[in-house]
Amino acid sequence: MSLHPKIIDLTLDRVWRLLHAVGDPQDRLPPVIHLAGTNGKGSTQAMLRAGLEGAGKRVHAYTSPHLARFHERIRLAGDLIDEDALTQVLDRCYAANNGDVITYFEITTVAAMLAFTETPADFTLLETGLGGRLDATNVVAQPELTIITPISIDHTQFLGDTLAAIAGEKAGILKRRVPCVVGPQPDEALEVIEARATKLGCPLIAHGQHWHMWEERGRFIFQDETGLLDLPMPALIGTHQMQNAGIAIAALRHLGFDEDACAAAMRDVSWPARMQRLRHGPLVTAAGNAELWLDGGHNPAAGETLAQVLADLPKRPTHLICGMLNTKDIAGYLRPLSKSADSLTAVSIPDEPNTLPADATAREAQAVGLSASEAETVRKAITQITRDNPDCRILICGSLYLAGKILQDNS
Structure with missing residues (x-):
């Protein structure tokens, strides 16, 4: 490198x-x-x-x-x-x-x-x-x-x-x-x-x-x-x-x-981090009764697709945990999701120099109509969300780099 x-x-x-x-x-x-x-x-x-x-x-x-x-x-x-x-x-x-x-x-x-x-x-x-x-x-x-x-x-x-x-x-x-x-x-x-x-x-x-x-x-x-x-x-x-x-x-x-x-x-196809349901691991344990999902899409078309996927799933309160790169069209990605999610918790992507800071992601989310907050880590975000919404659906999204970190941390 x-x-x-x-x-x-x-x-x-x-x-x-x-x-x-x-x-x-x-x-x-x-x-x-x-x-x-x-x-x-x-x-x-x-x-x-x-x-x-x-x-x-x-x-x-x-x-x-x-x-x-x-x-x-x-x-x-x-x-x-x-x-x-x-x-x-x-x-x-x-x-x-x-x-x-x-x-x-x-x-x-x-x-x-x-x-x-x-x-x-x-x-x-x-x-x-x-x-x-x-x-x-x-x-x-x-x-x-x-x-x-x-x-x-x-x-x-x-x-x-x-x-x-x-x-x-x-x-x-x-x-x-x-x-x-x-x-x-x-x-x-x-x-x-x-x-x-x-x-x-x-x-x-x-x-x-x-x-x-x-x-x-x-x-x-x-x-x-x-x-x-x-x-x-x-x-x-x-x-x-x-x-x-x-x-x-x-x-x-x-x-x-x-x-x-x-x-x-x-x-027989398998492809991780493409609307993947996480069923085992420490992050799943931390989520308790909440569903935990992972997706690495990161552009406006991916946001539209993901919004449609969420709309097609059985109805359940849905909360996003989102981290993105600073090179992406953040608003374009989040705008369609604002209609499918109840809130967004923003995180920075760990060890990634081009991450968009969590506070910037939160501001972008608020600008497109999403209720947004910040968390230091994904695990803390899960804890924050499930404290008030124990039976919700949580989708970790916004970047393949973030998805990779999640798969490592949840292994």
């Missing part, structure tokens, strides 16, 4: 240099499925992996950020990379880098690709870290498939402040004549993706045109040009997971997998 003064510095020059120094592993990966988008990348990848593994395939997966341990970012043929393998591959990349400037994400992406070439697998799932065009993962010349999940406004300081600009960055993962599965998109974003696909001759498999999904009698119905599937609802909670599931199923169908693999994608 001391290799580069900036956390994020989008360019591919440093990545290409280090890839060449370690033998160009990007050219020797098992068939790659490359994912970009603003929302749902992780959930979509997790469902896709569950489906592929349900069909008996060995799958590498690269994701970010991690929640509790860095090892979560690199999955080798189904298993998280172990300490020895991670240390070895990072040491090799560090030596090959020879002291040159490179970012944390860049060198760890190269390390993941190197590890992927040395363990046999049938597929490699690569999730972009930020954007797409200049993301460190965007170095595979001919992936098997690309995927673009829903696009919304986020990371405007790096990607632009309009949907069209952000979509242009995400569409940078498209490769000539490589098919792309496209999730539900605003018209402004879809137009950019379609224009890029036309220029590169990429067949699109787009929601609303080539595939559709809906819920019917508690079942997930998927339809594309080859027919209709009647599947279980996704194991991940929330109506927004329907569109992520649809993207994963569209990808599996394009790759030629059958209904059993699609059912496994829905049934």
Whole structure:
């Protein structure tokens, strides 16, 4: 983490240099499925992996950020990379880098690709870290498939402040004549993706045109040009997971997998900190009779989605414990939640230099109409809330960094 003064510095020059120094592993990966988008990348990848593994395939997966341990970012043929393998591959990349400037994400992406070439697998799932065009993962010349999940406004300081600009960055993962599965998109974003696909001759498999999904009698119905599937609802909670599931199923169908693999994608998926009910651990004990939930969403679209999830749950007094980064659209995230929650207790994210101070989060919450207070820690916030509301629902939210701390503290 001391290799580069900036956390994020989008360019591919440093990545290409280090890839060449370690033998160009990007050219020797098992068939790659490359994912970009603003929302749902992780959930979509997790469902896709569950489906592929349900069909008996060995799958590498690269994701970010991690929640509790860095090892979560690199999955080798189904298993998280172990300490020895991670240390070895990072040491090799560090030596090959020879002291040159490179970012944390860049060198760890190269390390993941190197590890992927040395363990046999049938597929490699690569999730972009930020954007797409200049993301460190965007170095595979001919992936098997690309995927673009829903696009919304986020990371405007790096990607632009309009949907069209952000979509242009995400569409940078498209490769000539490589098919792309496209999730539900605003018209402004879809137009950019379609224009890029036309220029590169990429067949699109787009929601609303080539595939559709809906819920019917508690079942997930998927339809594309080859027919209709009647599947279980996704194991991940929330109506927004329907569109992520649809993207994963569209990808599996394009790759030629059958209904059993699609059912496994829905049934067997697990993805922490995405509207996750915490059922065990010291924080759950501290909550007593209160329900304790955890979600890492952090942009306005995530706030809208989360508000809908809360509205769909059985009615119960709901109190938020929220910590956010100072780079986010705080009001945009909290405004939809103000209609679904009874109060917010603000915390600072522990050991995070870019945390928004708790008092600032509380002020933002009050500005959008939420009753707000502050607490020194999440545990103290739980105690404060349950003192007066012992049978409520508590949702810890606002940041994946906060979610990671919670998963560590509650383990």
